[in-house]
Amino acid sequence: MSSLKHTSIPKESFDDILSRYSATAPDKLQDLDTLRYETIPATLAERKKSGAAYLKKEEVEKLVEWKLKHGTFRPKLLQLVQSNPSSLIEDTTRKAFAIITPEQPLKALKVLTELKGIGPATASLLLSVCDPDEVPFFSDELFRWVMWDEEGGGGPSGWKRAIKYNNKEYGELVKRVKDGVERLQVSAVDCERVAWVLGKEGVDVVKSGEGVVNEDVEKASKGVKKLAKEERVVKGKRKGKEVAKEEKKGVKRKVEAMKPAVAEGVRRSSRRKMGS
Template sequence: MKLPILPERVTYDQLIAKVNNYERIVPSNLQELDNFRVKELPGILHQRQSSGGAFLEKEEATKLLNWKLYVLFLLLASNSDEVIRAITKDAFSAYTANPSDPIKPLESIAKLKGVGPATASLLLSCFDHENIPFFSDEMFRWIHFEDAGVKGWDRKIGYTMKEYKSLLGKVSDLRTKLKDGETIVTALEIEQAATVIFSERMKQPLEESLGNEEEEASKPSSSKKKRTVKHPK
């Protein structure tokens, strides 16, 4: 059977082609929350950063968790406004001071009730979705698809910080591999592409899941989705 496009062989054009299909596969009842996470909240956080320090309001953090996993919604809501604001502000400040070590800020965010490594990565990724990947099931399984001893899309996930460190390293390596001149794909775009690839695999037989890889690779460079990414320094 034909394997899906994998990180070891994916090209810049192929990945961006998947990113361009991302909005089409977002369920209608999640479009508002997804737009909040991908477009609205990052702008809000960057504005706060320039005004003295980024933080999440309780309502914002609740929306993100609702997007990720509904069953954890009430746990996060049990954190007070003050606790959420203080912990996320400290975490964002720590990350800004040392962006090369996102694990400590993530561990700080994970101290919130109802928040583990995966959800903590979601919150931090909204502060810098260029460099910080969200620990999604689809992203983790795709990026590790051909690791020895794993089972592709059926791989079990423990949602541990050790697994996130592995995800972080592989995403960083893939971004370096796909660098196109001065343009580099973001961690968010890799996540979106992985989500599209998984969605296509679920709808079609595995051997037909992604169509003709060569055809996608031959698309003209003008089809690339150019971006101007702004993130805190």
């Protein structure tokens, strides 16, 4: 039996979990996911060919929005990022991307943290879109996954491990993700997505075996499906109520429109009776 720890997860299990990312990620994240995983990295690759990679202010804002909706929402963080001048963001990201290295991205990380609202975790996200194959994003799930065997990690509370979000922790994450990337021949960004799925499913990574979906995953999957079904039912009921409400309004309007005609018919009938 092989566990799903980052040091021993089989390639088949890694690929299977990765394939579940799209189904696990909320629909509201689809557009932002496309920007984060496809559009912006492709744009940066083209800028590299043209001379130098950099990020525009609106691109950084979208990446921060993605981060906030993917994890803990902190509205003031986005406001701080938006306070940076466009020229400063372009110059700073250009400088950081020029010195980034997969082996030691901390120098580039420190350059980016000079921007308002950009801490180590957000800075790592910007570096990751510049080099998604080698440089990992300092996400909660990825850090907790690679630190599973360390004190404070593992077991039922493994996905709730406290994180300090400092340069030292990011350096440890980089080293551990690099080992997994080389062993499995995968990208750092795919390690991030696998960790995200495992975290959202609440899997105890020690209990899972190769080719076997453990009880935790089954429960989590059933839970996700149940929530989706309940959401559809609620939406259906809400829609049904809205339709019934509109139909009721329509009947009421028809009744109101008929009242003058009915009243007129009654008055005419009364006059005929009085005249006979």
